[in-house]
Amino acid sequence: MSERKISASAALAEALHDEMSQDESIYILGEDLTAHAGIFGQFKGLPEAFPGRILDTPISEMCIVGCGVGSALTGMRPIVDLHFSDFVTCAMDELCNQAAKIRYMFGGQVKLPMVVWCPDGAGLRAAAQHSQSLESWFVHTPGVKVVVPSEPADVKGLIKSAIRDDDPVMFFQHKRLFAKEGPVPEDKDFIIPLGQAAVKREGSDVSLLTYGSGYYLCAQAAEELAKDGIEAEVVDLRTLKPLDMDTVAQSIKKTYRAVIVHEACVTGGFGAELAARIQSELFDYLDAPVGRVGTKDVPIPFSPPLEDFVLPSVADVIEAAKAVAYR
Amino acid sequence: MPEDSNLLLSMYKTMVKVRQFESMAGEYFAAGDIPGFIHLSIGQEGSSVGICSALRDDDYVATTHRGHGHMIAKGADLNKMVAELFGKATGYCKGKGGSMHIADFSIGILGANGVVAGGLPIITGAGLSIKYRKTDQVAVVFFGDGASNRGPVHEAMNMCAIWNLPVLFVVENNQWASTTPQTYSCSVGDLCTRAAGYGIPGVAVDGNDVLAVREAALEAVARARAGEGPTFIENKTYRIRGHFEGDPQKYRKEAEVKAWQDEKDPINRYTKLLTQKKLLNKTKIQTIWDEVKAELDAALDFAKSSPFPKPEDALNDLFSNPY
Secondary structure, three states: OOOOEEEHHHHHHHHHHHHHHHOOOEEEEEOOOOOOOOOOOOOOOHHHHOOOOEEEOOOOHHHHHHHHHHHHOOOOEEEEEOOOHHHHHHHHHHHHHHHOOHHHHOOOOOOOOEEEEEEEOOOOOOOOOOOOOOHHHHHOOOOOEEEOOOOHHHHHHHHHHHHHOOOEEEEEEEHHHOOOEEEOOOOOOOOOOOOOOEEEEOOOOEEEEEOOOHHHHHHHHHHHHHHOOOOEEEEEOOEEEOOOHHHHHHHHHHHOOEEEEEEEEOOOOHHHHHHHHHHHHOHHHOOOOOEEEEEOOOOOOOOHHHHHHHOOOHHHHHHHHHHHHOO | OOOOHHHHHHHHHHHHHHHHHHHHHHHHHHOOOOOOOOOOOOOOHHHHHHHHOOOOOOOEEEOOOOOHHHHHHHOOOHHHHHHHHOOOOOOOOOOOOOOOOOOEHHHOEEEOOOOOOOHHHHHHHHHHHHHHHOOOOOEEEEEEOOHHHOHHHHHHHHHHHHOOOOEEEEEEEOOEEOOEEHHHHOOOOOHHHHHHHHOOOEEEEEOOOHHHHHHHHHHHHHHHHOOOOOEEEEEEOOOOOOOOOOOOOOOOOHHHHHHOOHHHOHHHHHHHHHHHOOOOOHHHHHHHHHHHHHHHHHHHHHHHHOOOOOHHHHHOOOOOOOO
16 A cells, blocks of 8 residues: 555545546536536546536536436446535436436346435535435435445545446545545555445454444544453445445454444434344344444534534444443 | 428338327237336327437437337337337336336437436436537437426526537427326416527427428437537327326316317328328228238237246346446
8 A cells, every 4th residue: 555645535536537537438527617626626637637528517406417317328427526415305316216227127228337426424514405414315226336435545446446337326425524634545556346345443342334434433433442442343334335244244243243333314324224234144243232323313503513413423433332342 | 391202101100100009008008918007199199200200220319108109210129119018028128117118229219217307317418428429419308298397307408508419309298297288287388489598499390290390300400410409399289098098087078189189180191191192092001000010910929928027037137237
C-alpha cells in the first residue's frame, strides 16, 4: 500500500480520471457539474480533462436518472450525480421501477451499466432534506447493487468496480468525509471488488460491523474500548449488496459478539437485515444478542445540539459494545 | 404522400397484423389463456404503423402498457410476442415480463412500460446517447393523453429541447386515460400546443389517417436526423376497447365508441383509400387477412406448444454480473 495520503474527494476524481481515460463511453451527468467541478468540488480536473463528457443538466431528477437508464441501454456507461442522495426521492420510478427491473423483466436481454453517485449523510447542519442515509431502501430493491465506502482508498477502489460493473450501482459517499484524508494507492489497476468487506482492525472480543461514516465511529470506539481491555474487531462492509457474509461470519466465529453501526436510522436500517442474517446463520456462535447503533428515528434536525443528539456517536458505539461484551 | 405501392401495401398488412394480434389477444385473455392484464390498441393502428413506417431498424422506440401495436409495427417477432403473453419460456422475456414489459433490443425496442410516462426519461437518454455517439439514429417515445399530464413528460420535453436531441414525442390522444376523459384531465384540448412551451414544433394529426401520421413522422424524423432536434406529434385517435380487457367501461356510452368505428376506423379508411388507388380489391384484401391469420396461427401454435419456464428460472437474469 502506498503511503501517499489524499482526500476522499481527490480519490474519487482520480478514479474517475483513470476510468474515463480508458473508456470513451463513460460520461457524467447531473446538476451544476462544470462550474465548480461538482457542488462539492468532487470532480476536480474532470471538466477540463474531458470536455463534453461532464454534462450539466436542468433540475430534472426524473429525467437525469432516466437519461442514465436510456443511455446505458444504448451503449453508454453513465455516472449519474444526484446532487444530494435525498433527491433519489424525486427519481424513484426511474431508479426502482426502471433501472432495477429492466434487465430482469425483459428476460436478461440487455445490460444496464450505470452508477448513481449519491452524496449522503448528516453532520453538516443541512437539516432533514439534505442529510439522509437511504441505502437500505435500495438494498430492499432487487436489481441494484449498493456500495457505501468509508475511507479514501475504498472510494477509489470501489468506484472503479462500480463503473466497470454492467449493472446499476447505487454509490453512497458521505458528504462529511469528502475532505477526510487517507492512504490511497496511485496504481491505476488498484481496484476493490464489489462484495468484499475489509477487517480494518483485528480484535477478539466483539465485532463492530459497519460501513460509511460508521467506520470512523467504530475505529475511534475500538481505541477507547482497548483502554478498558476490550479488543474490538472492526469490519468495514463496504458494499451492502453484494454483502460479504463470509467475512462477517469469520469475525463473529472469533468474537461471538456483534454490534452493527450505521448512520441510517435504526428502524428498518441495514442493521436489521444483517442482524436477522446473523441470528439465522450464526446463532450457535453468539454469546449475546446482536447490538445495533444508528440514528434515532426522527428526520435529521437542523440545530447543532439537536442534530448531534440524534446521530450515533462514538460513546453510543462504546456503550453498545460493552453491553454485549460484558453480558 | 408515398407512392411506392409495395410500401403502401406493407403498411396495410402491418395494420391488419396489429388488429388481428389484438383481437386474438382479447380472445385468449377472455378464455383464460393469457394471465394478468392486457391493454389493447384496436383503433389506434394508424398511429403505430404510421410512425414506425418512417423508422429504420436501428432507430429506438419506447412504448407503453398499450404497446403491442408499436412492437409489431417496429418489426417484432410474433412468435416471441405471443409466447410472452402466454408466459412461456420462449417469449421475448422468457415469461418474466408479459404484455406490459416486452422489449426487443435487437431492433431498437427499448421496451413497453408499465409506468405511465415511464418511457420519456428513458428515450431522452437514448437521444442523448445518439448525440454522444454521433450517429444519425432517432428515438421515438409513444405515450398517451393521460401520461401527458405527468412530470417526466415535461422534464423530458425541456431536456430534449435544450440539448436538441433527435427525439419524437408521439402522444396518442385516444380520449381516455383509463376511466378519465381527456377533456377533463388535460388543461388544453390540443396537447400539441404544449410543445410550444418548450420551443418544440408541435403538430396535431388525424391519428386514424395512417398516411397523415406517416407524413408527420417523416418530417419529424428528417428534422431529427439533420440535427434539428425534437418534434411533438399528437395523433388524435380513439381507444375502441376498454382500458384493460374486462373493463366494465361504465364511464362512456356505447354510441361514443360506435362513432369512432366503421367510417372512422383507421383500417377501414385506409382500405377505402387503397381500393380507390386500385391497390386493393376484395380478393387482395382477403388474401392479406388470410396471410396474417396464418402467421398468427403459427405464432399461436408456437406459443401453445412452448414450455412454461421452470419455476426456479425466476431467480435468473437479475444481474449481468451476478454474485
